[in-house]
Amino acid sequence: MRAMKKLFAAGLALIGTLLLLDLYLQLAGIQTPMETRIDPTLGPTYIPNKNITHFNEGFFVGAANKYGYMGPAIPPRSQGSERRILLIGDSYVLGHTVLPRHHFGRFLETNLSLATGKEVHALNFGKADFNLRNMYQYFIDFAGTFDHDVALFFVGAGDLAPARQVVSSLYPAVELQGDSLIIDRNFHNSRTYHFYKAIEPVFTNSAILRLVFNAYKMISGGGLADVVLDKFAPRPAASAQNETLSPRALPELNRAILNELAKDPRNILVIREDLDPSLRAEVRSSGMPIIDLAAFLDSLEAKGNDPYYWPVTRMRGHWNHAAHRSIGEFLADQLQSIAMICTQKNWAHPSPLSDLRWNGTKTRSR
Amino acid sequence: MNSLLGSGSMLFNSFIFFLFLAVVLSIYRLVRGQRARVLFLLVASYFFYGYWDWRFTILLAISTTTDFLVGRGLGRTDEKKGRKRLMLLSCVVNLGILGVFKYFDFFISSAQAGLAALGLNVESFHLRIILPVGISFYTFKTLSYTIDVYRRRLDPTHSFPDYALFVSFFPNLVAGPIERARNLLPQIADLKAATPQQVKEGLVLITMGLFKKVLIGDAAARIVNNIFGQPELYRSPELLAGLILFSIQIYADFSGYSNIARGIAKLFGVELMRNFEQPYLSRSFSEFWRRWHISLSTWIWDYIFNPLMSALLRRVGRWKLSSVQLEMRIVYPCAAIITMLLCGLWHGAGITYIVWGALHGVFLTVERLAIYKNKAISMRGRIRGMRSLGRFVIRLTSTQFLILFAWLIFRAKDLNQVWYFLGQFVHWQGSDLTGRFAVIVLFFGLMILILDIAEYVTRSEVYLLRLRPAVTATICVGIFLVVCFYMMTTKPLPFVYFQF
Numbered sequence: 001m002r003a004m005k006k007l008f009a010a011g012l013a014l015i016g017t018l019l020l021l022d023l024y025l026q027l028a029g030i031q032t033p034m035e036t037r038i039d040p041t042l043g044p045t046y047i048p049n050k051n052i053t054h055f056n057e058g059f060f061v062g063a064a065n066k067y068g069y070m071g072p073a074i075p076p077r078s079q080g081s082e083r084r085i086l087l088i089g090d091s092y093v094l095g096h097t098v099l100p101r102h103h104f105g106r107f108l109e110t111n112l113s114l115a116t117g118k119e120v121h122a123l124n125f126g127k128a129d130f131n132l133r134n135m136y137q138y139f140i141d142f143a144g145t146f147d148h149d150v151a152l153f154f155v156g157a158g159d160l161a162p163a164r165q166v167v168s169s170l171y172p173a174v175e176l177q178g179d180s181l182i183i184d185r186n187f188h189n190s191r192t193y194h195f196y197k198a199i200e201p202v203f204t205n206s207a208i209l210r211l212v213f214n215a216y217k218m219i220s221g222g223g224l225a226d227v228v229l230d231k232f233a234p235r236p237a238a239s240a241q242n243e244t245l246s247p248r249a250l251p252e253l254n255r256a257i258l259n260e261l262a263k264d265p266r267n268i269l270v271i272r273e274d275l276d277p278s279l280r281a282e283v284r285s286s287g288m289p290i291i292d293l294a295a296f297l298d299s300l301e302a303k304g305n306d307p308y309y310w311p312v313t314r315m316r317g318h319w320n321h322a323a324h325r326s327i328g329e330f331l332a333d334q335l336q337s338i339a340m341i342c343t344q345k346n347w348a349h350p351s352p353l354s355d356l357r358w359n360g361t362k363t364r365s366r
Numbered sequence: 367m368n369s370l371l372g373s374g375s376m377l378f379n380s381f382i383f384f385l386f387l388a389v390v391l392s393i394y395r396l397v398r399g400q401r402a403r404v405l406f407l408l409v410a411s412y413f414f415y416g417y418w419d420w421r422f423t424i425l426l427a428i429s430t431t432t433d434f435l436v437g438r439g440l441g442r443t444d445e446k447k448g449r450k451r452l453m454l455l456s457c458v459v460n461l462g463i464l465g466v467f468k469y470f471d472f473f474i475s476s477a478q479a480g481l482a483a484l485g486l487n488v489e490s491f492h493l494r495i496i497l498p499v500g501i502s503f504y505t506f507k508t509l510s511y512t513i514d515v516y517r518r519r520l521d522p523t524h525s526f527p528d529y530a531l532f533v534s535f536f537p538n539l540v541a542g543p544i545e546r547a548r549n550l551l552p553q554i555a556d557l558k559a560a561t562p563q564q565v566k567e568g569l570v571l572i573t574m575g576l577f578k579k580v581l582i583g584d585a586a587a588r589i590v591n592n593i594f595g596q597p598e599l600y601r602s603p604e605l606l607a608g609l610i611l612f613s614i615q616i617y618a619d620f621s622g623y624s625n626i627a628r629g630i631a632k633l634f635g636v637e638l639m640r641n642f643e644q645p646y647l648s649r650s651f652s653e654f655w656r657r658w659h660i661s662l663s664t665w666i667w668d669y670i671f672n673p674l675m676s677a678l679l680r681r682v683g684r685w686k687l688s689s690v691q692l693e694m695r696i697v698y699p700c701a702a703i704i705t706m707l708l709c710g711l712w713h714g715a716g717i718t719y720i721v722w723g724a725l726h727g728v729f730l731t732v733e734r735l736a737i738y739k740n741k742a743i744s745m746r747g748r749i750r751g752m753r754s755l756g757r758f759v760i761r762l763t764s765t766q767f768l769i770l771f772a773w774l775i776f777r778a779k780d781l782n783q784v785w786y787f788l789g790q791f792v793h794w795q796g797s798d799l800t801g802r803f804a805v806i807v808l809f810f811g812l813m814i815l816i817l818d819i820a821e822y823v824t825r826s827e828v829y830l831l832r833l834r835p836a837v838t839a840t841i842c843v844g845i846f847l848v849v850c851f852y853m854m855t856t857k858p859l860p861f862v863y864f865q866f
Contacts, residue, residue, distance in 0.1 A: 010836040017844035028809040211851040230382035312595030
């Protein structure tokens, strides 16, 4: 009986300690619980109105809005007078390394508003780890349902090439059937989906479980030896250290996605990192308008402003504060020069969207 | 400095240190015999220090050997001149090493700037050498030994391994507590296995220290470093949050480190002095300095302030002023400001540290002479009634407000940054994230306050041991596990005081 009492007291103390610690971790912004939930149609989506704090090479304090994307809550239906730009991409677009007001979308809005004299909204639909297929599905099912004038799809080589195509039982899958693209949402029948749904209420409310999950990801990614053994950790063999070759060919499915997106002239591909010339040529052949952000970022680096360097944490990673500002300004210029947004400069040619086809002369080609 | 203390360093909040500690403790338990234990701990301590950079151990060995020999020499001679020479030799070697490695570039830059202001351009001559970790701490430790032997307050040790271990004992080697030879040498001369009570206390101290360091200090540092690194990106409420979080960070970081150091020492059967006693509950600056970094403030009191006061009083005494009180009014400010200036300089080779020290000197002087009229402030105030509570709150908040202001100078990159912060506080610019930052600051503050109040009320750092053993154990396990999970996914940050 005494032993039982002791055991009970110890168990209660452990639960109490963990609960208090969890509360502290959340309220002090040290660790946000899982900020996404698995939507049966969309896959993982941000929980509306969820406060989020993130630390990496920079830091982010913000929230998902009531519609489940980042930034101010702009409703799906447009007021008419405003201009809307959808930003679709991976963690670079998501921008969880800077405060919301330092995101390139805000600079894009400001610059275009000044140029057009109209209200411009940039809606951030970025999601970490997204590739072109995820972007397409997310655009069709969610982002594209918001009225918009332009949709910018930010891609790098890894998003276009097969190396990063992740087939997950938690995401809807884009497939090619004959000549048509279809979105298979059968993931919600998978075991993994049901497992995640079962643990979702706990995971989305517990900071400690998020820490455990992060640790699990680190261990399964092979990072444990480095963390624990430090200098004594076995170094990877020289051959493994070699960089993976840049992909050269576009998979058929991705080509079909680009072709599909190219049908709507409001869709623009923003290439955010160097592509192999053959891959670039393939992408260009889709006919989708392209903004060459990679060349712009290279030019920044050549001027001594490394867009990936974080002076405070001395790390290289996502775009830094200065890069966000420059990218916002650059995109505003590009959208004006290719007349995607009607400004005073191109006032003579209002709404040229339906006629526009990218001819490769307006932005820097590489 | 940061790159040096990042990967490849033996931080208390790293898994490699946990492994090191587990191996050293296991072997230590097996080692029999006093001499063997001392030698084993000496080797382990040099390995610990050399893990950063083996070249650092050379400086440590030079400092150790010099002071051991000086101590022996002082023990052998009664001749006043000879003793003075030996004392001078110790000061020259120790302060010389410190001067070259820590202050040379700063003084050269300052001299260059001064000459440039006079229109003289001198070619730059900087050594650009790495600052060895913890050099200020072990230099003060060895100096205290020599001074105590010189003042005949301590007999010199005849065992070189004992003395070498006193200097290099790894739990307090790199960031204190700056232990005195009087306390540590006798314990080293009679090393014993830890008692069960010491093991319990040690484990609780380590756990709570890790919690403070990792989940309060490091977690706050992630915001603080960003805000102080690029303040121009942030608005007034965010800058204020950054400043308050820094005051929490530096306390959690250093007191957490001291707890871990004391806890580890206990596991080897060694008792180190307390370094912090709830400094943010202080109602005066003198009380603050009795509670903050106690090993440094008592060192400064013993070896700088008191001798300086005596010397100045002797000098002022010759002026034959009307009263001793008048003499005190002249001598105390001089002694306090000079001492605190040196205290600031000890913290770092930079103008901000010197200004921070001087400011504390002014605070202490004003408080002593104008407010409390030489009355000592008790360490534990009793609150009787509303008036007493009101006085307590006013004293506490005004003291802490000025301490917070001083932390701004301490943390700022330079004085321009201090002006920038102050400008932003005067020309207040709101932020849409004010509420979020306020909540973050509130909960960091609440956590550190709860821990401090628990210590204050129980008058014990190991208050968890007052609970049932099973409850204490599960609380510690719970905290330790969460700390480990956090450490797995976050790069460990060095202790703030390592750079000093």
